[in-house]
Amino acid sequence: MKPTLLVLAAGMGSRYGGVKQIDGVGLHDECLLDFATYDAMKSGFGKVVFIIRKDIEQAFRERLFDRIARNFDAEYVFQQHESLLTDQQLKDSQGREKPWGTTHAVLCAEKAIKTPFAVINSDDYYGRQAFDVLGKYLASIEPDSPEHAMVGYVLGNTMSRSGSVSRGVCTVADEKLVSIVENLKIYYGENDSVISEQPDGTKVNFTGKEWVSMNLFGFSLKAFEEFHVYWENFIANNVSSPKAEALLPVAASDIIAHKQGIIKFFTSQETWFGMTYPEDRQIVKDEIAKKIKDGYYPEKLWSK
Secondary structure, three states, X not given: OOOEEEEEOOOOOOOOOOXXXXXXXOOOOOEHHHHHHHHHHHOOOOEEEEEEOHHHXXXXXXXXXXXXXXXXXXXXXXXXXXXXXXHHHHHHOOXXXXXXXXXXXXXXXXXXOOOOEEEEXXXXXXXXXXXXXXXXXXXXXXXXXXXXXXXXXXXXXXXXXXXXXXXXXXXXXXXXXXXXXXXXXXXXXXXXXXXXXXXXXXXXXXXXXXXXXXXXXXXXXXXXHHHHHHHHHHHHHHOOOOOOOOOHHHHHHHHHHOOOOEEEEEEEOOOOOEOOOOOHHHHHHHHHHHHHHOXXXXXXXXXX
């Protein structure tokens, strides 16, 4: 049974200043997601499902989806404000513009997922090794397995010189995830020190060698049970909030905390690059061009 790749592509791109999910960075104007999908296909994945906003559908099809769908089994679903909400919750949340977060996005795609699946962000470069490791693992488990997985990255390999980043810092024991703590503002300080600024304004120094989550998870279908529990609790407590988000790393941690399963912890030494800030676009283009020159990718990804 081939696993499915689930792509979180409904973000607003407020820091980037545009629809970064479909911004061209390849030699033939391919998007970063072209390369992620290509890596997944080469690593044994059988299908890709994109989660997008309704308002970018036409541009998404023209700039990315139709090309991928000619070469790979592909589908897209919508994450909308009203998805999964009751009439009363919809009324109580009027005026909110920000999406409900990554756990909500995954739940919006539940009906399209038929096999164990990996989850990725649309604006991060993960590297083929990570897809290969996770793809082999997901192909080996049963659809209702309580044993899930993730790929962690070294914090220092995932920083941006353009501004702060949000990272889930992982605690690991016996090659299994113990917990993830979200740090929403990590940045370089003086002399390349790594600083995490906490919500109360206090600052914590990191070494840069910590393992962090980049939202590269692998789940069996059983994970949806805990995701629904997490979502119901979240929306009950945050329905009127304009900014609170149901974050996937938190929901994944609940699987462990509630003893509903384990999350095996795989690692990658790949250096991250991604589309967080406008300044990042040229960096991504240069990195992709280098990988093509080195033969990591063909000059033209798709045959049609």
